[in-house]
Amino acid sequence: ILVTFSIFFVACGAGGNSATSGKVVKETTANNMKITLLTADGVLRDGKNEFTIAFADASGNPVPMDAVAVNFHMPAMGTMAVMNDAATITSSGAPGVYKGTVNLQMAGEWQTQVSYEGASGRGKAVLPIVAQ
Secondary structure, eight states: OHHHHHHHHHHTTTTOOGGGOSEEEEEEEETTEEEEEEESSSOOOSEEEEEEEEEEOTTSOBOOOSEEEEEEEEOOBTTBOOEEEEOEEEEOSSTTEEEEEEEESSSEEEEEEEEEEETTEEEEEEEEEEEO
16 A cells, blocks of 8 residues: 555656756856746747746745846857847745746757846846757
8 A cells, every 4th residue: 555655646747846947047146045837847938938937945945036037048140139128027825936927939058047036036047058
C-alpha cells in the first residue's frame, strides 16, 4: 500500500506549485532573488508565445511583486534595426508567479529584460534566450 501511495504522490506532483508548471527556458539570480522563465515545452519561438515568470528567494519560497515588466530585446545587427517586443504580464493568482504573452518578431538570440518591484525591493535581470 505504501508503494502505491508513493507512486500516486509523485505522479500527481504533490508539493509542486501548478502555477509554475512547465519547463525552464532560463533561470538567473539577481539581488538574492531567483528568477525563472518557463514555457509549456521549455522553448520560445518566433511568433506568439505564452510564458510564466516566477520569483523566489534563496530558499525557493515565492516572492510576490507589486510590479513586473518583461521586454524581449534584440540589438541592431548590420542593417537590421534594434527590436524590442514588450510582453503583457498578468498575475497567475499564485504569489510570485506571473503569466505573460509576447509576439517575438523573429527567431534568434534575444535578451529577456525583467524589471520587478515589491516589498523585497526592486531590481532588473537579463536572461539571454534563443527563440526558435
